[in-house]
Amino acid sequence: MKEYLKNKAYRDLINAAVLNGIGNSLFNIVFVIYASQITPQKLAVSIASITMFIPSLLQIVMGYAADQTKAKVKLLLWTRLVQAILFVGLAGLVLLPNTFGLFLVLLVINVTADCLGSYAGGLQLPLLKQIIPESELNAAMGFQTASQTIVQIIFQGVGAWAIVLIHYNYSLFGIINALMFLLSATVIFKERTILTAAEPHKAVQNEMAMGGKKDRTGKGVSFKTSVTETFSILTDNRFLARVLVFAFVINSLSASLDGLITITLLDHHELWLANFENTVAMIGMTISIGIIAGSLVDSDPFKKTGLIPLVGMVGLLLLAFSLNMMTIRQNWLMILILFATGYLLGKLNPRMGAYMLKTIPQDKLAIVNGVFGTVVLIGAPLGQFIFLGIGNMWNVTLSWALFAIGTVVIIMMAIKDKTSDPIQVKNEKLIS
Numbered sequence: 001m002k003e004y005l006k007n008k009a010y011r012d013l014i015n016a017a018v019l020n021g022i023g024n025s026l027f028n029i030v031f032v033i034y035a036s037q038i039t040p041q042k043l044a045v046s047i048a049s050i051t052m053f054i055p056s057l058l059q060i061v062m063g064y065a066a067d068q069t070k071a072k073v074k075l076l077l078w079t080r081l082v083q084a085i086l087f088v089g090l091a092g093l094v095l096l097p098n099t100f101g102l103f104l105v106l107l108v109i110n111v112t113a114d115c116l117g118s119y120a121g122g123l124q125l126p127l128l129k130q131i132i133p134e135s136e137l138n139a140a141m142g143f144q145t146a147s148q149t150i151v152q153i154i155f156q157g158v159g160a161w162a163i164v165l166i167h168y169n170y171s172l173f174g175i176i177n178a179l180m181f182l183l184s185a186t187v188i189f190k191e192r193t194i195l196t197a198a199e200p201h202k203a204v205q206n207e208m209a210m211g212g213k214k215d216r217t218g219k220g221v222s223f224k225t226s227v228t229e230t231f232s233i234l235t236d237n238r239f240l241a242r243v244l245v246f247a248f249v250i251n252s253l254s255a256s257l258d259g260l261i262t263i264t265l266l267d268h269h270e271l272w273l274a275n276f277e278n279t280v281a282m283i284g285m286t287i288s289i290g291i292i293a294g295s296l297v298d299s300d301p302f303k304k305t306g307l308i309p310l311v312g313m314v315g316l317l318l319l320a321f322s323l324n325m326m327t328i329r330q331n332w333l334m335i336l337i338l339f340a341t342g343y344l345l346g347k348l349n350p351r352m353g354a355y356m357l358k359t360i361p362q363d364k365l366a367i368v369n370g371v372f373g374t375v376v377l378i379g380a381p382l383g384q385f386i387f388l389g390i391g392n393m394w395n396v397t398l399s400w401a402l403f404a405i406g407t408v409v410i411i412m413m414a415i416k417d418k419t420s421d422p423i424q425v426k427n428e429k430l431i432s
Contacts, residue, residue, distance in 0.1 A: 003140045009131040009194045010140060013124055016187040018147055020080065020117055023087075023180035025155035028052060030163050030173050031110055034094075037168075038103045051107055055114040056377050062115060063370025064226050066122025067363055073127070073188065073195045079120045080185035083113045084178040091174030113181075122366030129357045129365065130198035137357055139298045141350035146295035153288045200362040230367050233360065240359075242417060243352060244372060246311045246410065248379045253318060253406050255380035256387040258284075260403065261334075263388075264325055264396050271331045279331070286335050290342020295350055302347055307355070310348055312414025317341045319407040326400045 004011050035041075035048035055062075069075050090109045096102055132140045159173075166172055188195065221229070234241050265271055265279055273279045302310065321337045324330060360368050391399035 003132060003136045004143055007131065009191055009198065010128070012187050012191040013127065013131075013195070014144060014147055016080070016184040017121075017124070017144070018151055019180050019184040019187065020083075020120070021148055021151040022155050023083075023177040023184075024114060024117060025152050026159040026162075026180075027087075027110065027173060027177050028114075029159040030170065031106075033163055033168075034106075034170055035103065038098055038100060040100075044100065044103055048107065051111050052114075053377075054111050055118045057374065058115055059118055059370035059373045059377075060227065060367060061223075061370075062118040063122045063367035064223050066119055066125075066366035067226065068221075069123060070199075072123045072199050073192055076120055076123045076195075077185055077188050077192065079116050079123070080181050080188065083116050084181035084185065086113050086116075087174045087178035087181065091171045091178065094170040094174060122369065125357065125365040125369060126200045126362045127195055127198050129362060130200070131195075132357075134358060137354035138351055141353040141357070142295040142298060142346070145346065145350045145353075146292045149288055149291050149295070153285070226364070226367055227371070230364060230371050233364060233368060234371065237359070240356075243307060243311075244375060246308065246413065247352075247372070247376045249406070249410055249413075250311065250314060250379075251376045252379035252383035253387075253403060253410075254383075256383040256399075256403070257318075259384060259388045260391060260396065260399055261325070263391050264400075267396065268329055271325075271329055271334060273331055273335075282335065283338060286338045287342040287345075290339040291346040291349075293339075294343035294346020296346075302344070305347075307348065307351055308414050308417050310344055310351075312411050314341060314344050314348070315407045315410035315414060317344065319404055319411065322400045322404040322407060326397055326404070 004014060032045060032048050035044040038044035066072070086109050090106055093102065093106060093109075128140070163170075163173065234244060261283060262280060265276055271279065273282050305313075317337055317340050321334070321341070324333050324337065356365065356369060356372075387399045387403055390402065
């Protein structure tokens with residue numbers, strides 16, 4: 001929060017990202033509702049839901065493109081403008097009679113806009129590295145995580161509520177999205193001078209003028225070479241490689257958590273908080289509130305805890321959660337553990353992001369972030385297939401038992417891990 005209030009360039013990047021996030025959160029849920037009105041209904045809804053993952057799966061490609069872009073602020077501005085234009089077009093097309101063909105065209109527009117958002121996120125990373133003091137990176141990344149989570153919670157709900165309020169006027173929603181992207185572009189345009197000066201090649205030029213090192217950024221390389229170099233960075237950095245393994249395993253477990261809880265609630269009403277619907281809503285809110293709290297609270301007992309020990313603590317909490325769901329099934333304990341888990345996750349993600357900003361070369365930041373995100377994402381369908389598949393074909397208690405075994409694996413990995421945690425080492429040697 002402190003950096004947001006005093007650092008205007010950082011504040012405007014966050015504001016622009018929030019406005020972009022509002023547009024994405026509003027329309028993604030609304031588009032699924034629109035798909036429910038298309039024939040065949042189940043196919044349209046399934047396609048709309050599945051394609052939401054396409055931008056995440058293309059993170060590597062978008063990251064590579066962002067790293068190879070020299071005029072990052074200029075392209076960041078143009079990206080927002082193109083997103084606005086796309087949604088103006090969508091607002092016009094959605095007025096046509098509903099057909100499956102039109103639905104696919106609108107789907108392509110929505111996915112393209114989301115991919116451009118992913119590309120813009122990659123463009124911002126080296127700018128953040130330049131405009132935020134190293135000592136404030138953890139807090140700044142925490143505030144960014146909290147902002148994104150708040151936007152996602154609020155505006156997904158607002159989107160589902162507002163589309164009913166305005167009698168399913170999808171065209172108006174398209175215009176609202178276009179305005180959000182246009183406002184985001186306006187914020188960037190106002191600060192273009194300061195942000196342009198923070199571009200890696202500009203910053204290095206300034207350093208050279210003061211007798212610094214020669215510029216090593218901005219060299220055009222092929223996609224294959226860039227990906228190969230990225231995996232070399234991940235394998236050469238033992239700590240980063242270990243964290244990637246932990247993140248993959250945790251995501252494999254946590255991605256199935258919502259589904260496992262839901263099917264457990266159907267069989268065990270003693271876990272309900274008033275009713276089924278309220279319980280599902282409360283569970284989602286509890287995790288999100290925990291993440292927000294963990295991201296915003298910088299000074300707490302976990303401030304000096306290493307990243308891998310934090311992962312081990314998350315494993316302990318998930319173990320306790322699975323045991324509760326198998327045995328005593330206390331709803332208050334379920335909520336308490338979910339909040340604590342969210343709180344620790346709110347510590348993990350920003351700290352990892354700050355570490356990457358500190359240690360990854362500027363011209364590889366976006367693609368490393370993309371590779372990291374994609375590898376972690378692969379764990380989600382794997383975990384869902386295993387745990388939800390068993391829960392549906394046999395019984396959910398067996399799923400929770402296997403879930404508990406998975407958490408024990410995480411805990412043992414964290415205990416046995418002897419990798420030095422550079423996040424806690426002062427005066428670490430940075431790669432510029």
